[in-house]
Amino acid sequence: MTGIEVMGVAFSNYVRAVRMALEEKGVPYTLTPCRPHTAEIDAIHPLGKIPCLKHGDFTLCESKAIATYVDRGFPGIALFPAEAKAAALVEQWVSLENTTLIPHFQTYMACYFFPRTADGEPDPAAVTAAAEPVAAQLKMLDRVLTGKSFLAADVFSYADINLLTVLAYLRDLPESGAVIADSPALVAYLDTHSQRASFVATLPPPTSELLLMTRAMVRERMAKAS
Ligand SMILES: N[C@@H](CCC(=O)N[C@@H](CS)C(=O)NCC(=O)O)C(=O)O
Missing domain, CATH: 1.20.1050.10 (Glutathione S-transferase Yfyf (Class Pi); Chain A, domain 2)
Incomplete structure (x- = not known):
């Protein structure tokens, strides 16, 4: 077990990108559902964005940095070529x-x-x-x-x-x-x-379902704010 934890929501394109990188390298990981601007994410990303990564004591944010860490840290196909x-x-x-x-x-x-x-x-x-x-x-x-x-x-x-x-x-x-x-x-x-x-x-739910879900989230946020 590598102990790699990806934090974020599965429908985020950037979260999916780092998950695809891990899948391409054949590195096992867990996905912990976390939304942006929550305490767990704010503790790692200075702007509260997803994805974030935990690997033992090491934490990292920004999808490109995470992909580079995974690419250099594990064997398998090179996602960033050496030449x-x-x-x-x-x-x-x-x-x-x-x-x-x-x-x-x-x-x-x-x-x-x-x-x-x-x-x-x-x-x-x-x-x-x-x-x-x-x-x-x-x-x-x-x-x-x-x-x-x-x-x-x-x-x-x-x-x-x-x-x-x-x-x-x-x-x-x-x-x-x-x-x-x-x-x-x-x-x-x-x-x-x-x-x-x-x-x-790493397929997210169908776009039609996601649209219903994210719009419900928006309405909930607006109702709380009013
Ligand atoms: N530069 C960041 C961008 C990540 C990003 O924009 N994530 C979105 C979800 S796809 C997010 O957290 N949005 C919340 C916000 O921008 O406040 C990366 O490459 O990881």
Whole structure:
């Protein structure tokens, strides 16, 4: 037993990314359900975000740091290649994902999962505004992935894991789903990698169920606040 504990909720794309990393490496772990901004998470992440990791006395936050720790600390396939150019390309894409792509994707996804409206239903104007950069970025990814199976370095890496966990949600939402359906390279990429054992082992509940659950959470929060 490795004693690795991942803290977070299973439907978070970043929690799923570190779980996929652990699954790819074949490292056993437990998932402890924890929401952001709770005492357990605030004790590890200075901004109260998930995922966090515990390994014995060692605690860590930030998905990329956790994935790097898992990759270096355990044998198995390299999620971050050792060769300089390949490693740099993986870093390049993870950086693009974490600083630009995923924040835009999350803003759009939040319109559906966590609507900031009085009736708890998505605001069409907010959805339209958020969907525009997402469409442009999905088309960019479709161009980059044309003729390729992997985002970086001709090998499956954490750059793919980190992207797949959000693309899976985007495929299920109306505007982004339509763009993906019209993006042959993205469809092939998602179809191929969604067969991976690590992807299947970390599947969240169906998006339709999650939407009901997260909107109920939002309504509960609003009722408490009023
Ligand atoms: N940079 C962080 C981002 C993690 C993140 O945004 N987690 C979300 C859930 S997917 C969260 O905790 N959100 C709560 C918040 O932002 O306050 C990482 O890579 O781990």
